[in-house]
Amino acid sequence: NAGVTQTPKFRVLKTGQSMTLLCAQDMNHEYMYWYRQDPGMGLRLIHYSVGEGTTAKGEVPDGYNVSRLKKQNFLLGLESAAPSQTSVYFCASSSFSGVRDTQYFGPGTRLTVL
């Protein structure tokens, strides 16, 4: 049981390049999330998904797109990377019980945009 995994761990992009970050979970969770974390800041929600085939915008969605084609995977895409997107990206998943919303996080992807 690996929990939540993220690929890649590190990436350097040039301004204008595109890339996709992959998140996978093996806990059969319905809900998945993408956050970004900037120095000295808490995590901010980019996009989330409440089930296969669904996505929704979070607090800071601009410049990102997501897809949830399979229940266990949640992809985050940057179509045209900008230096302001330099950050550490975390994926999380949860099994919403209606009572609690404990989210389990992956190890993160450190992205640098030059």
Next chain:
Amino acid sequence: GESVGLHLPTLSVQEGDNSIINCAYSNSASDYFIWYKQESGKGPQFIIDIRSNMDKRQGQRVTVLLNKTVKHLSLQIAATQPGDSAVYFCAENPRGGGADGLTFGKGTHLIIQP
């Protein structure tokens, strides 16, 4: 704007002492709160949670206290150990346990002195 915050960015304690990390929130509608621990280079790890119908909840060496009157949350760590050194985030779900993500505070860096 951010609805969850912390009083201190850094807290230094002696090994073996008790640690108290504080968090203030502003959203009266929040009814679920979580404390996460984030070690350097890793994703946030769930520590303990509490719902708004409770004032106190205890785990292994950790206690969370919730004061709804002044919108204050605290995490107490008993007999602090070197392995407790990390950044601690409080998070809230302002939508009553809904699935659209958590709002995080900026974090308190707990430093353990020998």
